[in-house]
Amino acid sequence: MSGAADREAVFPTRQSLGLMKAKLKGAETGHSLLKRKSEALTKRFREITRRIDEAKRKMGRVMQIASLSLAEVTYAVGGNIGYQIQESAKSARFRIRAKQENVSGVLLPAFEAYQTEGNNDFAMTGLGKGGQQVQRCRETYARAVEALVELASLQTAFVILDEVIKVVNRRVNAIEHVIIPRTENTIKYINSELDELDREEFYRLKKVANKKQRDTAASDAEMKQKREDKAALALLDQENQAPEEEDVGGGDILAAEDDEDVIF
């Protein structure tokens, strides 16, 4: 096993086995949830990239039209109005505000353009001549800026989503390739240790049983021996007693022994 060493530092006990099993389950749940989140975000991300592509192309056209209308103004006013406009710009009429949109727990900001009423820095521009063209040009550019703001919010969403997706995928991979295998390894390790302990215990019990058996056998034998000895002793006693009884008429035995001696 390649990852044999890659496990958490725990004592192989039943309690930590339970902990590890709970952890594995948690990791698997988290993995599937994160994977789903990543998929949802990626779907959104693809949609946004497609819209960015479209919006960028549209922006090209819109800016072209806007430049054309500025050229009209230059022609109608009869000179360059750039300097005059740069100097008279004081306060922005065209502003943006950011709102948020929630996609699977990620807050995506979106810009929204709005125009403040009542301040007009360019009231005098084109007063002499070309006022109509200036007005039209302002409208064209206002529309162009709106398109640009939309594009900018798409782009912001793109950048943020890109970042978030990277983070989520990193987490998914970490869980899938590091945490889950390590927890599984730990569980395997604990199980094998516990089995080993079980076997040891079994062997010990067997040993003890053997020894007990041997002891019992020994004591049995001893007892038997003792009993036999006792029986023998008893028999001897009896025998000893019997001659005593026969000693009463001892002459016969002695005579008999003598007889035997005689035989040999």
Add this chain to the structure above:
Amino acid sequence: MSTQEYKDRQFLAVIGDEDSVTGLLLAGIGHVTSPPDSQKNFLVVDNKTDNAAIEAAFERFTNERKDIGIILINQHIADRIRHVVDSYVKAFPTVLEIPSKDHPYDPEKDSVLRRVRRLFGE
């Protein structure tokens, strides 16, 4: 990310050639802060403007000013400070490359579109 980070960002900024800046100012995005420091949110770039000045303006709009949400920059000007634009990865403020009158828009050069293409392996 906190809401605070982009709540106050309500202006657009422009770095561009004279025509682009004029047009966008006409639309009403121009803003000059109150007199003591009087910072403009636009920069007109012509052939005489050196790259350091553009970089400084870009830096000012992206890092120093906290009231700018979108930076519009002409693509041919972004090309002049390409390394700065490409290494800018923050979400706020957003940098948007726009076409100019004299230079047609080239999607291949756009830093964001290039990222889009790279991500989809095209």
